[in-house]
Amino acid sequence: xxxxxxxxxxxxxxxxxxxxxxxxxxxxxxxxxxxxxxxxxxxxxxxxxxxxxxxxxxxxxxxxxxxxxxxxxxxxxxxxxxxxxxxxxxxxxxxxxxxxxxxxxxxxxxxxxxxxxxxxxxxxxxxxxxxxxxxxxxxxxxxxxxxxxxxxxxxxxxxxxxxxxxxxxxxxxxxxxxxxxxxxxxxxxxxxxxxxxxxxxxxxxxxxxxxxxxxxxxxxxxxxxxxxxxxxxxxxxxxxxxxxxxxxxxxxxxxxxxxxxxxxxxxxxxxxxxxxxxxxxxxxxxxxxxxxxxxxxxxxxxxxxxxxxxxxxxxxxxxxxxxxxxxxxxxxxxxxxxxxxxxxxxxxxxxxxxxxxxxxxxxxxxxxxxxxxxxxxxxxxxxxxxxxxxxxxxxxxxxxxxxxxxxxxxxxxxxxxxxxxxxxxxxxxxxxxxxxxxxxxxxxxxxxxxxxxxxxxxxxxxxxxxxxxxxxxxxxxxxxxxxxxxxxxxxxxxxxxxxxxxxxxxxxxxxxxxxxxxxxxxxxxxxxxxxxxxxxxxxxxxxxxxxxxxxxxxxxxxxxxx
Ligand SMILES: Cc1cc2nc3c(=O)[nH]c(=O)nc-3n(C[C@H](O)[C@H](O)[C@H](O)COP(=O)(O)O)c2cc1C
Ligand code: SF4
Ligand code: FES
Numbered sequence: 284x285x286x287x288x289x290x291x292x293x294x295x296x297x298x299x300x301x302x303x304x305x306x307x308x309x310x311x312x313x314x315x316x317x318x319x320x321x322x323x324x325x326x327x328x329x330x331x332x333x334x335x336x337x338x339x340x341x342x343x344x345x346x347x348x349x350x351x352x353x354x355x356x357x358x359x360x361x362x363x364x365x366x367x368x369x370x371x372x373x374x375x376x377x378x379x380x381x382x383x384x385x386x387x388x389x390x391x392x393x394x395x396x397x398x399x400x401x402x403x404x405x406x407x408x409x410x411x412x413x414x415x416x417x418x419x420x421x422x423x424x425x426x427x428x429x430x431x432x433x434x435x436x437x438x439x440x441x442x443x444x445x446x447x448x449x450x451x452x453x454x455x456x457x458x459x460x461x462x463x464x465x466x467x468x469x470x471x472x473x474x475x476x477x478x479x480x481x482x483x484x485x486x487x488x489x490x491x492x493x494x495x496x497x498x499x500x501x502x503x504x505x506x507x508x509x510x511x512x513x514x515x516x517x518x519x520x521x522x523x524x525x526x527x528x529x530x531x532x533x534x535x536x537x538x539x540x541x542x543x544x545x546x547x548x549x550x551x552x553x554x555x556x557x558x559x560x561x562x563x564x565x566x567x568x569x570x571x572x573x574x575x576x577x578x579x580x581x582x583x584x585x586x587x588x589x590x591x592x593x594x595x596x597x598x599x600x601x602x603x604x605x606x607x608x609x610x611x612x613x614x615x616x617x618x619x620x621x622x623x624x625x626x627x628x629x630x631x632x633x634x635x636x637x638x639x640x641x642x643x644x645x646x647x648x649x650x651x652x653x654x655x656x657x658x659x660x661x662x663x664x665x666x667x668x669x670x671x672x673x674x675x676x677x678x679x680x681x682x683x684x685x686x687x688x689x690x691x692x693x694x695x696x697x698x699x700x701x702x703x704x705x706x707x708x709x710x711x712x713x714x715x716x717x718x719x720x721x722x723x724x725x726x727x728x729x730x731x732x733x734x735x736x737x738x739x740x741x742x743x744x745x746x747x748x749x750x751x752x753x754x755x756x757x758x759x760x761x762x763x764x765x766x767x768x769x770x771x772x773x774x775x776x777x778x779x780x781x782x783x784x785x786x787x788x789x790x791x792x793x794x795x796x797x798x799x800x801x802x803x804x805x806x807x808x809x810x811x812x813x814x815x816x817x818x819x820x821x822x823x824x825x826x827x828x829x830x831x832x833x834x835x836x837x838x839x840x841x842x843x844x845x
Pocket of ligand 1: 489490491492493494495496519520521522523524607608609610611612613645646647648650651818819820
């Protein structure tokens with residue numbers, strides 16, 4: 284029996300009814316926003332409308348943070364509990380917001396007026412602590428005053444800088460360069476799909492979402508899969524790593540670049556339909572990419588018989604519902620099928636059996652946004668852009684603790700020290716860097732002495748951390764190692780999807796042991812999660828925790844023996 288079997292009857296049912304799954308999140312969201320709570324009768328009605336088994340829809344309604352059992356008030360405030368905001372206020376902003384609004388996290392006032400929900404990252408890591416009041420962002424040290432209305436609301440723009448001679452990803456945002464330059468010509472070429480695959484293979488482009496798989500190879504697997512029926516492309520804009528706001532910048536700042544990349548990637552993968560999955564915590568990004576899709580259809584870049592080529596391809600924007608693990612590709616596919624966001628063992632990989640059982644490519648936003656430049660300038664030209672044996676350029680983002688926080692385009696292979704000291708100006712206000720978190724909660728922490736390491740997946744892996752989605756988050760020496768350790772485990776316990784027991788139980792026990800300062804037990808839990816978890820979340824948490832134990836070893840051991 285394979286792990287995918289329990290899902291198959293539901294997928295079969297959805298194929299029969301024309302794939303209603305993507306509507307499930309929207310229906311549940313609408314009920315929650317209109318009425319504050321999703322009742323059993325609502326689940327029955329939506330399940331009947333979408334021809335989904337009731338039990339499955341119940342799983343979906345209880346899995347995602349946005350739908351959960353807590354009551355939603357007419358005014359709903361989402362306050363960030365992510366690492367950059369934790370670093371900005373040392374975790375003090377959440378109790379302060381609770382006091383100001385008169386409710387505790389997860390709660391709602393008795394009259395249903397105001398509710399407060401902690402979320403992991405809103406993409407304002409350069410200017411936090413942050414909150415969303417409804418869909419209105421507020422960010423900055425005076426967050427509480429902004430929420431109380433005693434200070435003006437601040438929704439700071441994302442600072443973006445080029446650290447290269449020729450930006451590939453920021454050319455539109457910084458230089459106003461227009462998109463859709465390649466697509467109308469390429470789509471009419473007789474062997475267009477092959478050309479896109481060949482150039483991207485020559486460029487050496489690897490996925491920017493974390494796993495670093497060669498992009499062209501993934502497209503080819505889907506295109507050549509021996510499965511009848513359509514192929515799909517899903518662009519992963521779930522960007523859940525607290526500390527990361529690269530995809531938010533691209534989706535909001537240059538949605539046409541992303542869309543042109545989606546069209547080219549869809550062509551290469553032989554996909555007839557593309558989906559862009561945007562996390563619920565990014566309402567501005569959702570609106571920007573949705574508006575760009577409408578414009579692209581009107582301009583004839585998407586739809587039927589594009590530019591007279593005979594090629595059909597359209598794109599749909601799907602909004603997530605607040606789950607970190609939903610960024611993992613099999614969980615993402617589940618959520619788009621209207622199911623709870625549990626993960627699946629692989630193989631089969633999504634390129635063979637993905638959305639509704641059809642071959643599906645899942646690509647990160649930055650991965651597809653790199654493709655138009657490669658197609659225009661050639662794969663060989665892109666491959667030459669890295670330094671010290673690395674190929675290409677990528678975006679990195681640094682958090683609010685630095686003198687110049689923001690997103691930087693840099694060559695792969697550049698030493699981390701060049702980014703954090705020279706480009707980002709070191710920590711602000713003369714603070715001392717105690718550790719640098721690389722690649723979000725599944726990446727890991729480096730000590731300041733390790734910053735000569737290059738921005739390179741293999742080199743960082745050899746040092747026991749992962750580059751992930753390339754966020755760099757500086758923690759100063761006022762934040763104790765014990766607080767960092769507990770913060771990581773709190774995140775793991777809150778976000779574990781619960782499908783496998785090493786991680787479901789391990790993340791809770793890890794938090795318990797970290798609270799007690801029981802380091803040998805923490806190490807033991809890490810060993811189990813590392814070797815026995817189903818998806819990369821468990822091993823990632825274990826790797827990150829082990830790196831904290833290395834970087835803060837003396838301080839943690841001194842604390843444990845007291
Ligand atoms: C727990 C977990 C969360 C993930 N979250 C994201 C995410 O938010 N965005 C993303 O692109 N990839 C995420 N990934 C990686 C995806 O599974 C997948 O590898 C990626 O979207 C593929 O795109 P790429 O090949 O262009 O990198 C996550 C993986 C795991 C294990
Ligand atoms: S490792 Fe964690 S997140 Fe991944 S499947 Fe297991 S429980 Fe879910
Ligand atoms: S906005 Fe708080 S961690 Fe990103």
